[in-house]
Amino acid sequence: MGDRLARAALVALVLTTVLGWTFLKGWGPIKTALLAVLFFVCVAAGVWYALSKLGDLHAAVRDKLGAYNDGSHHAFAGITLQVEDDGRHVWLDAPGLQRVLGLKEADDVTAARTPGNWRRDDGGHTWLRVDAVIQYLTRMPGRNDPRVQKLRRYLERDVLHPAQERRRRA
Numbered sequence: 242m243g244d245r246l247a248r249a250a251l252v253a254l255v256l257t258t259v260l261g262w263t264f265l266k267g268w269g270p271i272k273t274a275l276l277a278v279l280f281f282v283c284v285a286a287g288v289w290y291a292l293s294k295l296g297d298l299h300a301a302v303r304d305k306l307g308a309y310n311d312g313s314h315h316a317f318a319g320i321t322l323q324v325e326d327d328g329r330h331v332w333l334d335a336p337g338l339q340r341v342l343g344l345k346e347a348d349d350v351t352a353a354r355t356p357g358n359w360r361r362d363d364g365g366h367t368w369l370r371v372d373a374v375i376q377y378l379t380r381m382p383g384r385n386d387p388r389v390q391k392l393r394r395y396l397e398r399d400v401l402h403p404a405q406e407r408r409r410r411a
Contacts, residue, residue: 251290254283317341317395318388324400325368331404332360333374333396335367341392354381371401 257279315322322337335348344351348367352359358373378384378393 248290251283251286254279254286315400317392324371326404326407328408331371331401332368333371333400335359335369338369338374342389371396371404375401 315324318341320337320340322341323334325332325334335351338344339346339348339351352367352369354377355369355373358370360368362368375393375396378389378396381389383389
């Protein structure tokens with residue numbers, strides 16, 4: 242059923258209910274039954290119309306709230322990681338990596354672990370190249386920790402490889 246037709250049917254049912262209440266004086270039980278049926282039809286039509294619009298509303302809210310994360314949101318072990326692809330390299334935000342690894346250090350110290358492979362954006366956030374982070378994870382102390390190995394595989398498989406495939410296809 243089209244959108245305009247659904248609205249027209251809903252308005253017609255509401256008007257029928259209101260006019261039926263006004264003009265069916267003296268009909269007693271028939272009037273009550275008829276108005277009850279019309280009322281439930283109006284409610285059902287209203288619910289049906291609301292539910293048909295709920296999917297559009299959900300998509301619009303999701304687009305508005307998640308627009309700034311579109312294509313850059315990743316999570317590892319429930320920790321949000323911001324990833325940025327500039328067309329040449331894939332970058333990972335340093336605070337996210339620190340949270341995943343449980344490091345309590347300044348961004349500069351984390352950046353020093355990947356010399357020459359980090360940058361600061363206009364907002365002052367530190368970004369690390371994902372390939373350099375993977376290289377660091379393969380040689381860092383504690384590299385045999387299962388969490389570190391899973392993070393390395395996650396970065397290779399779910400972050401770096403898809404970006405390389407997008408570049409290859411472009």
